[in-house]
Amino acid sequence: MKDEDKTLQSPFRRRFLQGSTALAAGSALPFALTSANSWAQSSGGQPRTLTMLAWYGHAEPDIAAEFEAKYNCKVKPKYYTGGDNMLALISQSPAGTYDLILSDAEYVPQLRKAGYLERLDAKDYAFDDYFPEFQKFPGHWDGNDLYAVMVRFGFLGVAYNTEAVPESKARSFKVYWDPAYKGKVGHFDWYLPNMGEISLYAGHKAPYKLEKEQFAKLKGVMKSLRPQVAGFFDYGGTFSGLKNGQLQLVCGIGDWITGTLARSGAKVSSVVPDEGGLQWTESLSIGKGTRNPDLAKAFIQYISSAQGQVKSAKMAAYPALIPNRKGWELLGQSDPAEARRQGMVLQGHNVMDDIRSGKITFRQLPVQQSIEDWNDFWSEYKEKA
Amino acid sequence: MSNTSRRRWPLLLPPLLWQLTFFLLPLLFLFVISFWSVVNFRLEPDMTLKNWDFMLSRSSFWSAYGHTWSLALGAAVVTTCCSFPAACSLAFTVSERTRKLALMFLVVPFFTSYLVRVYSWQAFLADNGIVNALLAVVGIDGLPMLNSDFGSLVGYVTLALPLVTLVQTMGLAQIDRNLIEAAHNLRAGPVRTLFEVIIPLAKPSLVVGALFAFILAFGDFVAPTYLGGGAPPTLSNLIIDTTKSGQQWPRAAVVAIVMILTLVLTSIAAVRLAYGRRK
Numbered sequence: 279m280k281d282e283d284k285t286l287q288s289p290f291r292r293r294f295l296q297g298s299t300a301l302a303a304g305s306a307l308p309f310a311l312t313s314a315n316s317w318a319q320s321s322g323g324q325p326r327t328l329t330m331l332a333w334y335g336h337a338e339p340d341i342a343a344e345f346e347a348k349y350n351c352k353v354k355p356k357y358y359t360g361g362d363n364m365l366a367l368i369s370q371s372p373a374g375t376y377d378l379i380l381s382d383a384e385y386v387p388q389l390r391k392a393g394y395l396e397r398l399d400a401k402d403y404a405f406d407d408y409f410p411e412f413q414k415f416p417g418h419w420d421g422n423d424l425y426a427v428m429v430r431f432g433f434l435g436v437a438y439n440t441e442a443v444p445e446s447k448a449r450s451f452k453v454y455w456d457p458a459y460k461g462k463v464g465h466f467d468w469y470l471p472n473m474g475e476i477s478l479y480a481g482h483k484a485p486y487k488l489e490k491e492q493f494a495k496l497k498g499v500m501k502s503l504r505p506q507v508a509g510f511f512d513y514g515g516t517f518s519g520l521k522n523g524q525l526q527l528v529c530g531i532g533d534w535i536t537g538t539l540a541r542s543g544a545k546v547s548s549v550v551p552d553e554g555g556l557q558w559t560e561s562l563s564i565g566k567g568t569r570n571p572d573l574a575k576a577f578i579q580y581i582s583s584a585q586g587q588v589k590s591a592k593m594a595a596y597p598a599l600i601p602n603r604k605g606w607e608l609l610g611q612s613d614p615a616e617a618r619r620q621g622m623v624l625q626g627h628n629v630m631d632d633i634r635s636g637k638i639t640f641r642q643l644p645v646q647q648s649i650e651d652w653n654d655f656w657s658e659y660k661e662k663a
Numbered sequence: 664m665s666n667t668s669r670r671r672w673p674l675l676l677p678p679l680l681w682q683l684t685f686f687l688l689p690l691l692f693l694f695v696i697s698f699w700s701v702v703n704f705r706l707e708p709d710m711t712l713k714n715w716d717f718m719l720s721r722s723s724f725w726s727a728y729g730h731t732w733s734l735a736l737g738a739a740v741v742t743t744c745c746s747f748p749a750a751c752s753l754a755f756t757v758s759e760r761t762r763k764l765a766l767m768f769l770v771v772p773f774f775t776s777y778l779v780r781v782y783s784w785q786a787f788l789a790d791n792g793i794v795n796a797l798l799a800v801v802g803i804d805g806l807p808m809l810n811s812d813f814g815s816l817v818g819y820v821t822l823a824l825p826l827v828t829l830v831q832t833m834g835l836a837q838i839d840r841n842l843i844e845a846a847h848n849l850r851a852g853p854v855r856t857l858f859e860v861i862i863p864l865a866k867p868s869l870v871v872g873a874l875f876a877f878i879l880a881f882g883d884f885v886a887p888t889y890l891g892g893g894a895p896p897t898l899s900n901l902i903i904d905t906t907k908s909g910q911q912w913p914r915a916a917v918v919a920i921v922m923i924l925t926l927v928l929t930s931i932a933a934v935r936l937a938y939g940r941r942k
Contacts, residue, residue, distance in 0.1 A: 362907045365704045369910070392703055461807065467893060468907070509810040509892020518782065518889075524789045524809055653908035657723045657901065660894045 326351040328573050331358065331367060332380035333560065335595020344589075345580050351573060359513065360468060361385040368394050373567030377574040383559035384470075384642045386426045387417045396564040398424040402575055403582055404602065409630060412601035416640065418561060426561035427578050430590050430598035433548070433629070433638060434471050435555040437528040437536045439520065440545045448527075448549050451479035459526050460506050464519050466530035467510040469656035471556060474641055475529055476500050478554045485556070487645040500659055510660055520546050533620065534558070534596040550632055556641045557633070560598070584608045592616055599629055690923070697916035704910045714913040724901065724918070731881060731897040732925075734812060738819035738880035739873040745820060746828040746872065751861075753828075754835035766832065769825045781818050781889050788814055788890065810892030818886020823876035830875060834868020835861070870937035877933075878926055898922050 328351050330337050337355035346352055358364045361382050368376065368389070381389060389395050405413045408428075418426040438448040442462075447453045454463050465472050473496065477485035480499045482492055511519055511528075516535055519525035521544050528535075532555070536546040562581065564574045580586045587605025591598060592613065599620060600606065606624060610617045621629040632638050644652045700709040718724050753762050772780065787793045788808040795805040808814055838861065846856040862869065880886075884899035893900055898918055905915040 360907060362704075362910055366906070366910055366912075369705045388704060392705065461810075464892075507894070509894050511893065512888065514782075515889055515893075518785055522785060522789050523791055524785070649909040650911070653904065654721070654723070657721075657896065657904050660896050660900075660904075661723050661726050662895065 324350075326570060326573060328353045328378065328570055328577060329376050329565075330355045330378040330380065330577075331364060331376040331565070332378070333357065333359070333595075335593050336380055338594060340592075340594045341581070341589050345577060349573060349576060353577070365389075368392075368565075374565065374569055376565040377568040377570045378577055379563045379565050380429075380560055381426070381563065383415060383417055383426070383428065383561050383640070386561055386563065388643075389563065390420060390425045394566050395425045396566055396568065396571065398427065398564065398575075398578075400424045403427050403579060404584075404604075407584065407604045408601050409603050411630070411633060415559065415561070426563040427582055428559055428561045428601050429578075429581050429587075430593075430600055431557055431559040432532050432534045432598045433550050433555045433557055433632070434475060434530065434532040434641065435548055435550040437520065437531045437546065437548045439523060439526040440547050442523070442526040445547070445549060448547075448551070450551050451475060451529075451553050454503055454506060454527060454529060461508050462524075462526040463503070463506045464508050464516060464525040464528045465510045466516050466528060466535075467512055468530060469652050470643070471530035471558070471641060473500065473652060473656065474556050474639075476503065478556070478639065483639075484645075485639055486642045489646065493647060493651075497655055497659075500655075504659060504662065520544065532558075534598060537597040537620070538595070550637060554637045554639060555632070557638050558641050588612060591620065591622070693916050693919055696913050697920060699913045701910050701913060706910070706912060714911075714917050718905075718914050718917040718921075723896075727896045727898050727901045728921070728925075730895050731899075731922075734815055734819070734887070734897065735877045735881040737812075737816055738823060739877040741816060742820050742823045742827045742876040743831075743869060743873045746824060746831050747869070750828050750831035750835050753832045754838070762832070762836070766829060769829050772821075772825050777822055778885055778889075780821055781885050784814075784817055784821065784890055785809060788817065809890060810894075812891060814890035814892070815887045815897075818890040819876070819880040819883060822883060822886065823879045826879075827872040827876050830872040831865070831868050834865045834872075838864045867937040870933050874930060874933040874937075877929060881926060882922060 326349070330353055332355055334357045335341065337353040342353040356367060356376070358367055361384070364379075364381055364385065365388065368379070369392070379389065379395065386395075412428050412431075415426075415428045418424060418428065436448045436451065436453060438445075438453070443453065443459070447456065453459065474485045476499055477488065477492075477496050480492075480496050482488060482496070488496060508519075508525060509515075511525075513535070516525070516528055516531060517539065520528060520536070520539055521542075532548045536544075536548045539546050562578045564571060564578070568574055581590055582602060584602055584604035585608060587600040587602040588609045591600045591605065591609055597616075597620065599622060600609070603624075606617065606622045609622060610624065617623055621627070621632075643649060696706065697714055698710050698712070700707045700711060700713075753765050757765070785792070789795075790805055790807065790809065792809070794808065798804075798806065808817075842860055842864065843856060846860045851859065882899060884897075884903070887893065887897045887900060891897075896904065898921070902915045902918050905911050905918060908914075
């Protein structure tokens with residue numbers, strides 16, 4: 279088959295199969311997946327290696343095993359914690375080290391400008407199945423050129439201990455200042471979500487686009503919170519602090535931590551407060567100089583398909599919301615409890631309503647100030663109670 | 664060069680190569696990148712003093728420096744004081760066999776990851792943890808221990824105590840017992856014997872033990888993060904923050920070099936104190 283013919287025929291066959299998926303759970307994957315066996319055989323049956331730079335969990339068996347079996351390959355991850363860590367790993371590695379790069383959406387433009395990403399063909403991916411809000415996600419496109427496919431997202435708001443903090447109080451960032459929780463408020467140790475949340479509380483509709491006076495105001499509001507704060511914690515510290523009850527409120531996180539804890543029975547939850555919440559977004563790109571472009575593309579197709587999206591929503595490492603509407607349908611059929619818990623229900627109030635009401639703002643890098651300006655203040659803030 | 668010296672050279676070569684490869688060259692690289700720049704999240708070779716100027720002019724750096732110094736000093740003092748009674752017992756009151764057995768047990772904590780040991784302390788030090796539960800039994804209100812300097816100190820002591828006890832025990836065991844008996848014969852009481860005979864004679868091991876505790880605490884990242892709550896930051900925390908801040912490895916290198924210089928100077932002072940002649 280000629281290349282042009284493949285290009286013309288693949289999307290149709292893929293969409294047809296994906297439509298079937300929504301009706302019969304687990305019955306099909308995109309075209310690329312159905313042809314996996316023959317592909318593996320044609321490559322002599324030798325397992326191939328697909329390298330992936332990602333947050334923890336994206337190459338674990340609950341996500342990648344099915345793909346590995348179908349494609350006779352092994353997804354080899356290099357896990358990182360935080361966008362800067364990711365940038366460090368990429369910048370220190372030769373081109374082609376990572377076939378796939380999973381990044382937080384705000385870092386995609388940086389990666390693109392630095393020349394770390396291959397251009398993608400939008401026709402290869404099931405954007406028609408995505409909610410319209412996510413089909414042209416900011417920063418993923420440079421004009422008409424696509425560089426990243428959004429695969430999951432989540433909200434950041436107030437994370438709280440359900441036995442110690444009533445939900446009615448958690449519905450405002452003001453709860454962080456409540457004297458009843460002095461010394462029980464923790465920060466996830468990353469300036470970006472914390473300062474973004476407090477910026478929302480300070481009344482900034484665009485929490486990362488601050489004029490000089492607004493930035494000064496943000497600093498003032500944050501300093502007033504400092505006496506309430508127990509400490510600054512990484513993923514493990516936040517996890518254990520919430521679990522052992524040492525922390526009753528945590529700023530800068532959401533269901534991606536509390537949802538995981540709640541699965542193990544911890545009395546914790548997250549809520550998007552009335553002042554609004556932030557959205558974190560994870561997207562997949564193909565690394566510049568990859569030696570496995572087809573396999574990398576197939577993985578993005580797999581994880582952005584309805585069935586892959588269900589896996590992603592329920593990822594063992596940390597759950598997330600998914601942008602694929604057909605993924606919502608499939609999740610509603612296969613695990614209605616989880617669909618309800620995460621607010622991904624097509625009937626009634628759902629998370630898309632929060633986005634459409636303007637309550638949610640995308641997390642992004644500082645616009646008017648430099649990253650260093652924000653991080654310097656973060657260090658200063660940590661210094662003194 | 665004598666035949667003996669010539670024969671020794673091949674034996675010295677492996678440690679020299681090791682130090683050159685895994686200590687001197689990385690140290691040199693660390694020093695060099697402190698003068699580099701970061702452009703678009705990428706390290707670019709350069710020769711600028713702006714990283715030094717930036718870090719050394721920050722109040723947050725000096726606060727972290729002072730905090731790290733005082734915590735490490737506190738860890739050295741507390742660990743030395745906690746280890747000394749155990750070391751004295753092992754050196755003077757138990758049989759040779761028991762001492763060897765005890766010394767072997769002192770190594771056992773190193774079989775478990777330090778991170779795991781620090782995490783397990785959270786169960787003891789949390790507000791609703793084991794220690795506060797026991798205090799409640801005797802009518803004492805709960806004490807805030809986790810996410811404080813006290814928590815950090817507990818972590819440092821956990822890290823350094825076995826090593827310091829080993830060093831002290833070895834030093835005390837080498838004290839000439841005749842000198843202690845002579846002090847008793849001259850009617851020196853136990854306290855006077857301790858302060859005027861045993862401690863002066865054991866000074867090198869006490870100082871070296873304290874120095875180990877200081878060094879381990881000064882560079883430790885785990886205890887201040889998981890038991891100290893990461894605030895106020897220590898220099899190790901500051902290195903993490905700095906690398907998170909737009910990939911500023913050159914600025915982190917400045918912090919690391921200042922830490923190394925501090926430890927070198929402290930070590931020189933400690934060695935002089937330990938082995939300096941008494942007037």
